Amino acid sequence: xxxxxxxxxxxxxxxxxxxxxxxxxxxxQEFKKSTFLxxxxxxxxxxxxxxxxxxxxxxxxxxxxxxxxxxxxEGQFIADYASYLRMQPxxxxxxxxxxxxxxxxxxxxxDWGYAHMRQGEKLxxxxxxxxxxxxxxxxxxxxxxxxxxxxxxxxxxxxGILNRxxxxxxxxxxxxxxxxxxxxxxxK
Amino acid sequence: xxxxxxxxxxxxxxxxxxxxxxxxxxxxQEFKKSTFLxxxxxxxxxxxxxxxxxxxxxxxxxxxxxxxxxxxxEGQFIADYASYLRMQPxxxxxxxxxxxxxxxxxxxxxDWGYAHMRQGEKLxxxxxxxxxxxxxxxxxxxxxxxxxxxxxxxxxxxxGILNRxxxxxxxxxxxxxxxxxxxxxxxK
DNA sequence: TTAAAACGATAACAAATGTTTAGAAAGCTA
DNA sequence: TAGCTTTCTAAACATTTGTTATCGTTTTAA
Numbered sequence: 001x002x003x004x005x006x007x008x009x010x011x012x013x014x015x016x017x018x019x020x021x022x023x024x025x026x027x028x029q030e031f032k033k034s035t036f037l038x039x040x041x042x043x044x045x046x047x048x049x050x051x052x053x054x055x056x057x058x059x060x061x062x063x064x065x066x067x068x069x070x071x072x073x074e075g076q077f078i079a080d081y082a083s084y085l086r087m088q089p090x091x092x093x094x095x096x097x098x099x100x101x102x103x104x105x106x107x108x109x110x111d112w113g114y115a116h117m118r119q120g121e122k123l124x125x126x127x128x129x130x131x132x133x134x135x136x137x138x139x140x141x142x143x144x145x146x147x148x149x150x151x152x153x154x155x156x157x158x159x160g161i162l163n164r165x166x167x168x169x170x171x172x173x174x175x176x177x178x179x180x181x182x183x184x185x186x187x188k
Numbered sequence: 189x190x191x192x193x194x195x196x197x198x199x200x201x202x203x204x205x206x207x208x209x210x211x212x213x214x215x216x217q218e219f220k221k222s223t224f225l226x227x228x229x230x231x232x233x234x235x236x237x238x239x240x241x242x243x244x245x246x247x248x249x250x251x252x253x254x255x256x257x258x259x260x261x262e263g264q265f266i267a268d269y270a271s272y273l274r275m276q277p278x279x280x281x282x283x284x285x286x287x288x289x290x291x292x293x294x295x296x297x298x299d300w301g302y303a304h305m306r307q308g309e310k311l312x313x314x315x316x317x318x319x320x321x322x323x324x325x326x327x328x329x330x331x332x333x334x335x336x337x338x339x340x341x342x343x344x345x346x347x348g349i350l351n352r353x354x355x356x357x358x359x360x361x362x363x364x365x366x367x368x369x370x371x372x373x374x375x376k
Numbered sequence: 377t378t379a380a381a382a383c384g385a386t387a388a389c390a391a392a393t394g395t396t397t398a399g400a401a402a403g404c405t406a
Numbered sequence: 407t408a409g410c411t412t413t414c415t416a417a418a419c420a421t422t423t424g425t426t427a428t429c430g431t432t433t434t435a436a
């Protein structure tokens with residue numbers, strides 16, 4: 001929990017009393033490799049903060065095929081945040097790719113923070129802005145770079161990821177088939 | 189300006205005094221069809237709110253080709269918001285596709301709102317969340333739908349757009365060539 | 377109003393990417 | 407450790423999508 005407290009302190013100021021009120025509503029939870037933290041079709045009621053481990057965000061298309069949407073690692077927040085905000089059934093599932101320890105932040109804790117922490121809204125704003133910027137960069141890249149170029153840059157976005165994640169999931173993230181990625185790697 | 193004031197009142201509460209302080213720092217500006225509100229490579233120092241008209245957000249790739257990233261219409265905020273937040277040179281340019289009237293909101297006004305309006309941070313949070321959700325939906329769709337399916341649904345995302353925007357810009361938005369879109373339309 | 381530019385459809389061809397199958401290497405689990 | 411599963415590469419072929427060029431039509435601007 002100390003790691004989480006530290007990361008939040010980097011983003012906003014809070015009093016010990018504010019922190020205690022907030023912390024009393026959150027908890028630590030561990031997930032074994034390959035298990036799911038959250039599944040599609042359920043309304044997300046919590047946001048996760050990753051203390052240790054690696055999480056894959058995936059979506060199933062209308063034909064049942066699975067697509068990797070995103071990876072998240074130590075020090076990051078993760079959820080199907082759009083569905084969380086709208087209180088609608090999630091499209092994404094969250095899967096641990098390694099044994100993972102997270103801080104579970106229920107909706108009640110977040111709303112309490114907005115109402116009772118002086119900089120609660122600011123924290124929410126900055127997290128949303130950061131998450132937004134990541135998405136924006138990503139769409140920007142799909143327009144301006146080829147899949148090969150995006151593969152070559154993936155370590156900038158997810159440092160160390162190529163040693164932690166099977167290649168077919170990376171191909172899925174890039175929106176191409178694993179066979180095609182294998183081909184691209186052997187070009188030049 | 190009344191339309192903008194109304195839209196903000198739908199999002200947060202503010203006192204007359206708060207509004208006057210904020211409003212004294214913003215201004216109305218008009219842009220003729222085809223002109224640019226903002227250009228890539230300059231650090232964005234303002235966010236626009238569209239009172240009337242239609243704006244195209246575009247990006248140029250490394251080979252100089254132009255891609256349409258987004259469309260924005262009446263009642264929406266628009267900027268290269270990621271670059272605005274990071275205070276870095278913009279990747280996007282903003283172009284009016286019709287004669288357009290916008291409210292220009294300089295960075296100073298936004299920061300003033302965060303500091304002096306009780307619900308200023310909340311407004312920032314909600315706008316960021318909304319913008320994020322739009323981006324998220326979009327990436328979701330590129331994974332789960334074919335270009336044809338996305339074309340068929342584009343009126344849900346941008347009502348009335350097919351009558352206001354040339355087809356090659358729509359093709360660019362969908363990430364396909366105009367020739368290919370023309371082909372897809374005639375299937376089935 | 378008229379000449380120029382932009383637009384959208386189409387065809388022919390080229391390039392990129394997907395699918396299926398197979399096999400070897402690596403990893404996992406009982 | 408042995409057997410099973412996953413992972414990655416490769417080849418052959420199919421499909422999708424892009425590129426270029428052409429041609430009416432519509433729109434724009436002087």
